Amino acid sequence: MKNILSLDTSGEYCSISIVTPEQHFSFHQHRPREHANILLSEINALIQESSLNMSDLDAIVYGRGPGSFTGIRIAAGVAQGLAMALNCPIIPISTLHSLAYSAFKAGHRDCWVALDARMSEIYFAPYSVDNSNTPNPLKDEAVIPPSLLKEAAPENVTFIGNGWTAGYEMSSALSAQVADQTIHILVPNALDSAELAMKLYQQDPSVALSPELALPTYLRDNVTWDNKPKVGS
Secondary structure: OOOOEEEEEOOOOOEEEEEOOEEEEEEEEEEEHHHHHHHHHHHHHHHHHOOOOOOOHHHHHHEEOOOOHHHHHHHHHHHHHHHHOOOOOOOEHHHHHHHHHHHOOOOEEEEEEEEEOOOOOOOEEEEEEEEOEEEEEOOEEEEOOOOOOOOOOOOEEEOOOHHOOOOOOOOOHHHHHHOOOOOOOOOOOOOHHHHHHHHHHHOOHHHEEHHHHHHOOOOOOOOOOOOOOOOOO
């Protein structure tokens, strides 16, 4: 795979990157609630900047979640539509895995990644970098109250993500550990997702899927439940 388009709209940043063998072109801006309005136009702008044609793309990477339910649906839908039109594969990338890769690029090899999932829960997974310099999950990603993480993290672990600063109840051991560390608040970056996707593809080409398999990953089964007070309540 030579030319890759990567998308992530799982949070408040609209992140897009086109990666070629020689260079990359990126759009990465804090644009909450604007993803649906700007995503296609910014993709077209990057295509023009890169001097590629859409038909030159070999794969489309997208942030599959977890994250904003609307945001990950937008990325999955756009990735699927473009991949079907171009007859190219898609590579879904976990938001948490992408953040672990961003942390690795910043020099952190072992990390616990947590994003605020609301409702006093976090999206969580631990990662460790292997001999191929790729972070791999040590456990399946999950949506859980941080209070259920009863054991403290190993001493060499770095805490990544806004889930650790959301103010939810934690076990005493973990709470003390988090308080003593610098929490690295990273946001998903499409360029890092593209680089991670290429590493994973080199290890296992089966990560490239048919476009119809471009699905969002919510983790939480009840995706419509909302415990925020209604307007006027």
